[in-house]
Amino acid sequence: MKYLLSVCLLSILFFSCQEKSKSPKEIEYPERPNIVWIVNEDMSPEHLGAFGGTGGQTPVLDSLAKAGVIFTNAFSTAGVCSPSRAALITGAYQASIGAMHMRTLGMSKGNESAYPSGHKSYSAMIPEGMHGFPEYLRMAGYYTSNNVKEDYQFDPPETMWDESSNKAHWRNRKDPNQPFFSIFNYTITHESQVWARENEDLLVDPAEVTVPPVYPDDSISRRTIARFITNVMRFDALVGKLLQQLKDDGLYENTIIFYYSDHGDGMPYYKRELYDRGLRVPLFVKAPFIKPGTVDDQLVSFVDFGPTVLSLAGVKIPNNMQGQAFMGNQKSAPREYIYAARDRVDSELDRVRAVSDGRFKYIKNYMPDKPNYQNVRYRLQNPLMVHLLQLHEEGKLNANQDRWFDESKPEEELYDTQSDPYEFNNLAGDPDYADKLSELRKAHLQWVDEYGDLGELAEMEMVSDWWNGEDHAPMTESVEVRYEDGMVSLTSATKGASVGFRKSASDVWSVYQFPFEMTAGDSLYVLAHRIGFEPSENALVLK
Incomplete structure (x- = not known):
């Protein structure tokens, strides 16, 4: 009853105090802004003080929420991470692109025998010409970094990120004036951390936590929930350290900061379900053009995140993206519905x-x-x-x-x-x-x-x-290199492939867009990769 009352009061507050969103033409969006995504795993909104709280304290995220806009109706496209992350990175519904099964790149360790007979791992072959949205940002001059989880249901091409590793950071870009898009993904709230951190001290008294009606109100429920809330509180402190880095670099005020979770709670009867408790996520956005304390109740889906980032960055949204921008100069009218799907989860089949x-x-x-x-x-x-x-x-x-x-x-x-x-x-x-x-x-x-x-x-x-009936994915055709009048042009016969090049083995792969200059005798490395295909061989071309 305590939880239901807080939800009702919060809803009244959201609807009565909501700031009406301005149209894109009334907002002066910055050109080529820096954008940061702060992401945690397996967490529903109610654990944050901004959404009522369930017994813990989250001062950093609550402060971030007050500094920007809270989206009260944001939803993942699945109640589990990999399919939702496929939708996030492509801007397309996972069931429409063959990325809906959890998961595709490998089997659950130790449970291989439970999978359906004949099952094999694979990289989802998304539609021809579809790319991860960070690649479009790179083509527009952005530095893109991902720290660190990908889990997109496919092997991404080398051209998607400037850096994707546990050290990836906007601070690693060589030009401090280059705009950046940086993701920081925190695993401390993942369901596995409930048992992995069992021996750590609790930061909240189990007697003080809110027990949802899907569980019996007993000591085991309370202790498990207290462990999860403790992990949420530790995550909140980690976010504070990241925000401090933005402040130390003089970037906090003018950077567009997104915070969200990759789906609802990682707890039983939450995660993997299509009920709101498995799909609804917290979403805050802080930006210089957003009035602090704004609340927005429009429906937002994970397929909308990629288009929105492109819209804010001034990059044209590709026609094959199925989502729509909810901010920026390409902002769409609010959506009428959100959609979600559940398919195979580990060894278990469903649709x-x-x-x-x-x-x-x-x-x-x-x-x-x-x-x-x-x-x-x-x-x-x-x-x-x-x-x-x-x-x-x-x-x-x-x-x-x-x-x-x-x-x-x-x-x-x-x-x-x-x-x-x-x-x-x-x-x-x-x-x-x-x-x-x-x-x-x-x-x-x-x-x-x-x-x-x-x-x-x-x-x-x-x-x-x-795979055309074969037992392996097709190979992306090798890059054809043409050198004429000091200009190099690159092509791959595989339609829709990303083509990359670099002039040194230590360089980051660049996305090929148009012919570029080279001097005879220079080294050139080339690579092509259509998502779902095997990449072409990394070739060293000597002129």
Whole structure:
């Protein structure tokens, strides 16, 4: 009840105090601004003081929220990281580009035998001509750095980042005047850290934490939640150190700072689910053109993040991006719906799709014979997961907690997330909501028609189609080098491939865009890579 009351009061505050967003023409956006993404893993909004809090203290992030705009309706496209990260980096829905299964580049360590027969790992072959959005920034003169997680469901080309490593930083660029886009990803709130940090001191009293109604209110629930909240508090302190670096470099005031989580909580019955608790993320943006204390309730999807960064950087948004900008000179009208998907998670098969208008959530279960609960071995290391399974076997969970373990699920679900934030009461069979059910079902089908859904195919059938029936991915054609009148031009016969070059083995790969000058006798390294293909061989060309 305490949590529900805080949510209601917070909603009233958001809607009553909201600053109306200005149109792009009324805002003077800076040219080629520096942009930083601060990302943590597996965390729903409510743990932050800016969203009410669940027992911990997050002064740094709360201060950042007050300094900019809070987006109250931001959602990932999946309740798990890799598919959501595919949507973030491409600006396209993961199910439309074949990046929806969790995960594609490898199997869950130690659980290989649980995977479907014939399963093999692969790099998702995204549509021809589609690239990660940082590559477009590089082509526009930006320095791009990623520290450090990628996990995009495909092997990125060398041309995507100036640097992607645990040392990547805007401080590493050679020209201090070069604009930068830098990501800092923190893993301390990842679900694994609940058990990995079990022996560390707690920063919050388990007796003081908020226990959501999906769990029994007992000592194991409270201690596990307190461990997670402690990790959130430690993350908050790490953010403070990063922001201080921006201040020390004289960059804090004029840098556009995004903060978000890669999906909802990493706790059981949150992560991997398409309920709001698995999809809703905190999102703050601080920028010199944003009035501090602004609240924006428009719907924002992960597919919108890439287009928005390009819009803010003054880079034309490619036509093959499916998201839309929510800031910048290419800002679109607010979206009407957000969409999400769940497919294979580790060894467990499923196919679920969701659409929400911000209040009502529609879920389509394409495999209703399967339970919501997936026997993901990895999370059995979480003491709360083991505890819930034991209580289920003993018949000690209440109906709302135990429904997760039902042997099947309905073909359709409909929830009013305003009155039922934990999505316990399925309204799909209620005639009073027949019109809303029809509206959202239609929106889902239109989404499938517009973008396609490769989840309709068996996973290995999809891969076989990509690989032309072979047992390996095709190879990107080597770079053809032409040297004429002191100018070098580069091409690859593989359509849609990124082509890179460098003049020294120690240089960062540059993105090839147009012919460039070279002196006869100089060394030139070239590389081509279409995402989902094997890269061409790194060739040293001597003139």
